[in-house]
Amino acid sequence: xxxxxxxxxxxxxxxxxxxxxxxxxxxxxxxxxxxxxxxxxxxxxxxxxxxxxxxxxxxxxxxxxxxxxxxxxxxxxxxxxxxxxxxxxxxxxxxxxxxxxxxxxxxxxxxxxxxxxxxxxxxxxxxxxxxxxxxxxxxxxxxxxxxxxxxxxxxxxxxxxxxxxxxxxxxx
Numbered sequence: 001x002x003x004x005x006x007x008x009x010x011x012x013x014x015x016x017x018x019x020x021x022x023x024x025x026x027x028x029x030x031x032x033x034x035x036x037x038x039x040x041x042x043x044x045x046x047x048x049x050x051x052x053x054x055x056x057x058x059x060x061x062x063x064x065x066x067x068x069x070x071x072x073x074x075x076x077x078x079x080x081x082x083x084x085x086x087x088x089x090x091x092x093x094x095x096x097x098x099x100x101x102x103x104x105x106x107x108x109x110x111x112x113x114x115x116x117x118x119x120x121x122x123x124x125x126x127x128x129x130x131x132x133x134x135x136x137x138x139x140x141x142x143x144x145x146x147x148x149x150x151x152x153x154x155x156x157x158x159x160x161x162x163x164x165x166x167x168x169x170x171x172x
Contacts (some may be wrong), residue, residue, distance in 0.1 A: 026069035033146040035171050038079035044068035048141045054161040066116035067097045074112050083169040084128030104130040104165040130165040
């Protein structure tokens with residue numbers, strides 16, 4: 001009987017079971033859009049507010065943020081893409097941001113798969129400005145959307161707490 005209890009305790013304390021029980025777990029999320037038959041996908045981890053001050057608090061102003069949690073947010077495009085004036089060849093990239101009170105900067109980085117604290121600026125493809133807007137009510141869980149606009153254009157939108165940051169993109 002003691003061996004059975006010990007085995008049960010080990011099962012309950014495995015990392016997977018701990019992650020499932022934690023209220024601070026940031027689940028994996030994905031968004032995608034198809035434009036002209038070419039798919040653009042963003043894979044990320046979605047942290048939640050949990051009563052915390054996010055912008056200017058949990059996410060400090062003026063510092064590079066992984067734009068999510070756990071692992072760097074990954075953007076994959078099946079077509080050449082221009083995002084905020086930056087030209088991205090077909091492929092995968094990580095996206096990072098520098099949030100500020102009145103303006104955000106989007107960073108496109110050539111490296112993917114890195115832990116959220118392992119940003120390497122020497123791998124940057126470039127940076128571009130994002131537009132900010134306020135949202136009427138708090139958004140509990142961080143969310144990324146890819147919104148189709150016209151025939152070959154769209155918006156990359158980041159939303160959390162009372163903030164929405166966005167930048168236009170176009171297929172080329």
